[in-house]
Amino acid sequence: MRRLLRDSGHLIRPAAVLLAGLVLFLIVRTALVPKAFGQYGHYRPGALQLIRQHPVAYAGHDQCAMCHDDEAKLKATGKHAGVNCEACHGPLAQHASDPMANVPKLPEVANLCRRCHEKDAAKPKSFPQVVTAEHSGGMLCTECHKPHNPHL
Amino acid sequence: MIPGVDGFMYPNETELQWSLLIVLYPYITGLVAGAFILASLERVFKVEAVRPTYRLALLTALAFLLVAPLPLQLHLGHPERSFEMYLTPHASSAMAMFGFVYLWYLTVVLLLEVWLEFRADIVYMAQTTTGFTRLIYRALTLGSQNVSPEARRIDEKVGYVITVIGIPSAFLLHSYVGFIFGSIKANPWWSTPLMPIVFLFSAMVSGIAAVLLLYVGSMKAKKLRIDMRCLDTIAKYLFYVFLVDFSLEMLDLIHRTYEADESFRSLDFMVHTRLWGSHVLLQICAGTLGPLAILASTQLWKFSEARRRVLYVTACCLTEVGIFAMRWNVVIGGQLFSKSFLGYTTYKVAFAAREGLLPAIGLMILPFVIFVVLIKLLPPWTAHESA
């Protein structure tokens, strides 16, 4: 028995090195694993907070209506009732929080109306669409159609 | 129209995510597994003839294993966070579990086995060298200078056990890489239960061929005699393993063609166009049929020693090209077609970028550099190598 120990004693050394490595790893791990990791699942719960903090760019219909009551009322009676203001006017949350500081530019009409209303065979048949080149003879859409209540 | 894209691809698919470096990674780990399995032939299966390459194979495996994580590090968006795989490994992720398989293989199998095998030489060097070299060897002894015959017998026994554990570990090491691809149901080019097996056998082929080439190269460099019995035996095993590998790949091909599922038309078109050169010409013809024909000829007919050497070296070089092409076809091929099966993209290898050709070449040279350092530190040829 003692001879066996003497002859295999050197094997303790790599075993000790491995064990030391394992212990070191466990210590490092305890220090470095993010707090509360695994609380809801295999991830850092702080990520949920981080993502929720992203600033909002589109304020939404109701926010616009708070100040722009007239336009909202006009729009509500027409065909564009279901279209969000910002769909044409762009993201306006910044404008809503500080109207004087962030004055939005009015949208460019030419391309804007075309994106929805240019005739395309893939669009549903019931959707109002025209071949704009033939329809207006070069005139801007807003010459005849009021965007907030476009039906003639 | 996006340059290089034919047909329709989902808008985020047009750019390849896994590049040349990810081709390199299974190639390198394959060499490791293959070299180790050749070494185990001698140790466990008592194939005496390949004994001259035993130590060489171990050092080959170690040199390549040390380099294996490097292409991955270069590829990661945030390599500084790669340690997270050990801190919070996701048990359902094959990639995360592989980190531990790698660590296990490196420490408990390879390093331990190398240490046990070379211990007598290390102790001898620690006692006979001077200066800084002596410090290195003394550190490598891990403080024990017991090389009595009884201690060495124990080393033999333990080494044997480690090799026995090492064989399935080597299988696991590379099959796991195959599983990383084979378990992705979203990609029909990758998703097959055959993938781990195909990867394993192609790894064995490339590893055995690599050891043969390194053996011939080292013997020529040191102007020592090449043991032809050893070389013939290695070539024979290479031939048999290659036959299995070839059968498996043909099985995959035949199966796909026969079943002709939704993905088949798209994949077939891809192989005939974008992968024609790398798949049909390089992998199948030059890289598989060529070496198989050469090796078969050496089995069927007698050639002189010199001619056999040339044939073996040629066959092994072609094999390495073929197996590299196989990795390329799996990794890159799997990303060239759209998951809508309606389009294809192209892969242009950058040159001096982080994931470009230049770092790839560097990473392929590095294991050889490490290998040279290792054989200087732990010479694989002992007294029984006669000039």
Place this chain on the structure above:
Amino acid sequence: MDLSRRDLFKIGGKLLVLASAGATLEQIVGAEPAPDAYKMADHWWGMIIDIEECIGCGNCVRACSKENQVADGYFRTWVERYVIEEEGKQPQVESPKGAIEGFPPLLREDVKSFFVPKLCNHCADSPCVQVCPVGATFRSPDGVVLVDKTYCLGCRYCVQACPYGCRFLDPRTDTVDKCTLCYHRITQGLTTACCENCPTGARQLVDFKNPKDPVHEFLRKNKVQVLKPYMATEAKVFYKNLDGAVR
């Protein structure tokens, strides 16, 4: 008891000191955080899309891009246009820059054609979450698949595992990015940017745990499909009127 003015001052002074000490202490220790009005357990998010209503205007793509500052050339959501000429032949599909500027008009009336908006399906059994090696991508308790950008390694395994092509590597952060279902909006009672700006209501955010949500009637009354149902990812984006040719 008889309180003199002096006594009052003394008592008042002590009370003042106590009050300010308390206030200061509260500042240092931190007041109790306001209870979160949003309870994750009360929600299970998804989306319903009506193919017959989509006009391919690309408003959703633009809105998403602006709301989330999506990297140029990459898409958290996009619209595809299908043109099916003959039965049995492969459909022709296009999505020019993800339809961020809409589509060039298709004038051929003799073919079957329609638009398909696509986004992350926020799968309940998501293959992308399954393969993430570190837990950087995950499914929140309220059913939204998200990416932790401070933890992601950028290995792109999840990009390979997603059957729908909705993930990509954001070159600005070298981490993976994808649709978050506007998590920062829906947790505040707003709807997603894409749904908010869809002019026809083709896309609608839904909450399966809300008994009053229109999704229950939608699923009951219509023939619905998810994309690639054979992948068994339990996708939560349901399409009405989805043609079988859609990939």
